[in-house]
Amino acid sequence: MLRVTTRFDRPDPALVDQLSGYSAATVHEAQGRLGALDSTIKPIDPTMSACGPAFTVRCAPRDNIVLQVAIAHARPGDVIVVSAGQYAEAGSFGDVLANACVARGLGGLVTDTGVRDTQELRKLGFPVFSYSVSMKGTVKETVGPMAGPVLIGGEIVRPGDVVRVDADGVVVVRREDLKDVIAKSRVRVDAEDAYIAAYRAGKSVIEVSRLAAVLEAKGLVIDE
Numbered sequence: 001m002l003r004v005t006t007r008f009d010r011p012d013p014a015l016v017d018q019l020s021g022y023s024a025a026t027v028h029e030a031q032g033r034l035g036a037l038d039s040t041i042k043p044i045d046p047t048m049s050a051c052g053p054a055f056t057v058r059c060a061p062r063d064n065i066v067l068q069v070a071i072a073h074a075r076p077g078d079v080i081v082v083s084a085g086q087y088a089e090a091g092s093f094g095d096v097l098a099n100a101c102v103a104r105g106l107g108g109l110v111t112d113t114g115v116r117d118t119q120e121l122r123k124l125g126f127p128v129f130s131y132s133v134s135m136k137g138t139v140k141e142t143v144g145p146m147a148g149p150v151l152i153g154g155e156i157v158r159p160g161d162v163v164r165v166d167a168d169g170v171v172v173v174r175r176e177d178l179k180d181v182i183a184k185s186r187v188r189v190d191a192e193d194a195y196i197a198a199y200r201a202g203k204s205v206i207e208v209s210r211l212a213a214v215l216e217a218k219g220l221v222i223d224e
């Protein structure tokens, strides 16, 4: 017998909602350039985005039985995060399972293996971020634990950490850092807005980014 748990603490939904107002790149910068999964994990459609608590899953390569169990047990808003050995040659998720996710109100899927039925997935609009697209079928053989820490895209994701996914990829925020990262994201967006306003007002990049002293120290002379 193998007894597994699907219980873990989830973050305050109001904080998840606030984080969703910031792009993945902003969140990554705001937390000190941390938490970005490898760029090999990409949305199947750049218009897709999501933000939610991670429901973590470990699957054997070419096997999606634990993923299916997770879809049955995840809560509305959860983003399922599947670590399956960075295995490109398997289509472990497609439009049938995506419909099960939509019916349960899940937030999205992030996986380091492949997905298939991508045209149907795009039409359905369920956010899917994967390592590959592969038509190759999977077996349902290897059971194992879920809702534990997983390694995916070079980062550890724990159940209940928050994943923010958009056209630029996937970033993970530790649940305990959420408030701080939201505050730092706000500061960053305000600073960027000020830069953009200055450029529109005709100021130069060198002035706004205070580059003159840096360029001088580096000995750069510009002939116009």
Ligand SMILES: O=C([O-])CC(=O)C(=O)O
Binding pocket: 064, 091, 092, 093, 094, 095, 096, 097, 098, 116, 117, 138
């Ligand atoms: O059936 C599977 O294992 C994956 C799939 O193609 C789907 O969910 O449509």
Ligand SMILES: [Mg+2]
Binding pocket: 094, 095, 096, 116, 117
């Ligand atoms: Mg299918």
